[in-house]
Amino acid sequence: MKNHKTIILSNQEIAPGYYRMRILAPEYQQLATPGQFVMFRVQHTFLPLLRRPFGIFRVGFMPADCDAMPEKEFIEIIYKVVGSGTEIMQELHQGDRIELLGPLGRGFETGDPAEEKILVGGGIGLVPLYMLAEKLVQTSKVRLLMGGRTRDDIITVTEFERLGVETYVSTEDGSLGEQGLVTSVLEQKLAAQPKAAVFACGPMPMIDAVQKICAGYSTSLQVSLEALMACGVGACLGCVVKGAGHSDAEPRYLCSCKQGPVFRAEQLDWSRLEQQDSVCGGCD
Ligand SMILES: Cc1cc2nc3c(=O)[nH]c(=O)nc-3n(C[C@H](O)[C@H](O)[C@H](O)COP(=O)(O)OP(=O)(O)OC[C@H]3O[C@@H](n4cnc5c(N)ncnc54)[C@H](O)[C@@H]3O)c2cc1C
Ligand code: FES
Incomplete structure (x- = not known):
C-alpha cells in the first residue's frame, strides 16, 4: 500500500x-x-x-x-x-x-478452475468484478448477471463480453434486458448449475438476497461489501461489520477495509448485516 x-x-x-x-x-x-x-x-x-x-x-x-x-x-x-x-x-x-x-483491502479468491463462475453485479457494484473476470476467464467459464433500476445503470457490459464472458442483463423497469431483479436470473442459473461459485457486489438488499439463494443451493459465495469507510486502513473502526457467531456476550467484528471488502459468505453474520450502520458517521 x-x-x-x-x-x-x-x-x-x-x-x-x-x-x-x-x-x-x-x-x-x-x-x-x-x-x-x-x-x-x-x-x-x-x-x-x-x-x-x-x-x-x-x-x-x-x-x-x-x-x-x-x-x-x-x-x-x-x-x-x-x-x-x-x-x-x-x-x-x-x-x-x-x-x-x-x-x-483483501480481494477475491479465484477458487477451483473447474467450477463455473457466476458474477452478480448491481449497478456500480459491477466495478470490482471486471479485474476478477479478466483473471477467471483464463481458466474457467464465466457468466455475468448484471442488474440495475434502468438502462442507465447498466455500464461496461460490452467490455466483459470482449473478455469472453457470457452476459445477462436485467432492469427493474424493463428498459434493457429481462424485466425484474438480477436475483431472479441468479435463481434460474443456479437451478441449472448449483455447482458454480458466485461472486457478488451491489446494494445490500441485493447482496442479502444473493446470499439466501446461494445458501439454498449450498453454492459457494464471496461478496464485496461497500461499508461506509473513513480511513480505509484499519485505524478508525468506522467500517466494522458483524462476523459469524457474533453475540452481545461474544462480539465478533470484522474490519471491512482490512479483512475485506471481500468476504466469504460464511464469515459474516447475515442476520445483522442489512440493518447495520457504520459506527463512524460524524465526519465529512
Ligand atoms: C470498498 C468500497 C468500494 C467502493 N467502490 C465504489 C465504486 O467503484 N464506485 C462508486 O461509485 N462508489 C463506490 N463506493 C462507494 C463510494 O465510496 C461512495 O459513493 C462515496 O464515498 C460517496 O462520496 P460522496 O462524498 O460523493 O457522498 P457522501 O456525501 O459521503 O454520501 C452521499 C450519500 O451516499 C451514501 N454513501 C456514501 N458512501 C456509501 C457507501 N459506501 N455505501 C452506500 N452508501 C454510501 C451516504 O450515506 C449518503 O447518503 C465504494 C465504497 C467502498 C467502501
Ligand atoms: S475505514 Fe477506518 S478502520 Fe476501516
Missing part, C-alpha cells in the same frame, strides 16, 4: 451520473489484485476532509507518446455521483492533482 501524489489522465461521463476516471498509477500492475480498492482525495481542497473509497475497475498501460516519455501505467475507477465528494470529482480534468492511497 502506498500514498501516491498523482494526476488524472481522463475523466468522462459514460452514462447519466456515472463517470470513468483514468489515473496515473505507477506499480499498480504489480500490486493490485481483483476486488481491491483505493482511497481517493483531491489535492487542492480540504473538503471533503475524508478520502473516498473506490473499487479498482481496471489496471493498464498507455503507450509511450515518444521515446523520451515512458509508457504510463494507470488505473481506472468508475463512480456514481451521489454526494459532495463525487460532485467535486465530476468537475476534475486531465492533469488535475489528486492523492491515491492503495491498493487496499
Whole structure:
C-alpha cells in the first residue's frame, strides 16, 4: 500500500451520473489484485476532509507518446455521483492533482478452475468484478448477471463480453434486458448449475438476497461489501461489520477495509448485516 501524489489522465461521463476516471498509477500492475480498492482525495481542497473509497475497475498501460516519455501505467475507477465528494470529482480534468492511497483491502479468491463462475453485479457494484473476470476467464467459464433500476445503470457490459464472458442483463423497469431483479436470473442459473461459485457486489438488499439463494443451493459465495469507510486502513473502526457467531456476550467484528471488502459468505453474520450502520458517521 502506498500514498501516491498523482494526476488524472481522463475523466468522462459514460452514462447519466456515472463517470470513468483514468489515473496515473505507477506499480499498480504489480500490486493490485481483483476486488481491491483505493482511497481517493483531491489535492487542492480540504473538503471533503475524508478520502473516498473506490473499487479498482481496471489496471493498464498507455503507450509511450515518444521515446523520451515512458509508457504510463494507470488505473481506472468508475463512480456514481451521489454526494459532495463525487460532485467535486465530476468537475476534475486531465492533469488535475489528486492523492491515491492503495491498493487496499483483501480481494477475491479465484477458487477451483473447474467450477463455473457466476458474477452478480448491481449497478456500480459491477466495478470490482471486471479485474476478477479478466483473471477467471483464463481458466474457467464465466457468466455475468448484471442488474440495475434502468438502462442507465447498466455500464461496461460490452467490455466483459470482449473478455469472453457470457452476459445477462436485467432492469427493474424493463428498459434493457429481462424485466425484474438480477436475483431472479441468479435463481434460474443456479437451478441449472448449483455447482458454480458466485461472486457478488451491489446494494445490500441485493447482496442479502444473493446470499439466501446461494445458501439454498449450498453454492459457494464471496461478496464485496461497500461499508461506509473513513480511513480505509484499519485505524478508525468506522467500517466494522458483524462476523459469524457474533453475540452481545461474544462480539465478533470484522474490519471491512482490512479483512475485506471481500468476504466469504460464511464469515459474516447475515442476520445483522442489512440493518447495520457504520459506527463512524460524524465526519465529512
Ligand atoms: C470498498 C468500497 C468500494 C467502493 N467502490 C465504489 C465504486 O467503484 N464506485 C462508486 O461509485 N462508489 C463506490 N463506493 C462507494 C463510494 O465510496 C461512495 O459513493 C462515496 O464515498 C460517496 O462520496 P460522496 O462524498 O460523493 O457522498 P457522501 O456525501 O459521503 O454520501 C452521499 C450519500 O451516499 C451514501 N454513501 C456514501 N458512501 C456509501 C457507501 N459506501 N455505501 C452506500 N452508501 C454510501 C451516504 O450515506 C449518503 O447518503 C465504494 C465504497 C467502498 C467502501
Ligand atoms: S475505514 Fe477506518 S478502520 Fe476501516
